[in-house]
Amino acid sequence: MLNYxxxxxxxxxxxxxxxxxxxxxxxxxxxxxxxxxxAWAIPKDAEKPLDARKKKAF
Known part of the structure; x- marks a missing residue:
């Protein structure tokens, strides 16, 4: 579990x-x-998912 x-x-x-x-x-x-x-175990190197609620400004 050291990688989580x-x-x-x-x-x-x-x-x-x-x-x-x-x-x-x-x-x-x-x-x-x-x-x-x-409980959840999340990999240490996992990246934060993008917030699908926000739209990109062009």
Whole structure:
């Protein structure tokens, strides 16, 4: 488990809520995230997914 971080650690790293991290994991938007019972393990090198709610300005 040395190559994985918790939902809390990912939330702190990316500056978003724990619940948002959990939702991203449920939607398979974090590559390599694995579920163990009620907890998620997120690869340390996983990148923060883009926010699909925001549109790019041209």
């Amino acid at each position: 971080i918790s939902v809390q650690q990912a939330a702190d790293k990316w500056g978003i809520s724990k619940r948002r991290i959990q939702k991203l994991c449920e939607e398979n938007r974090i590559t390599g995230a694995i579920r163990f019972g009620h």
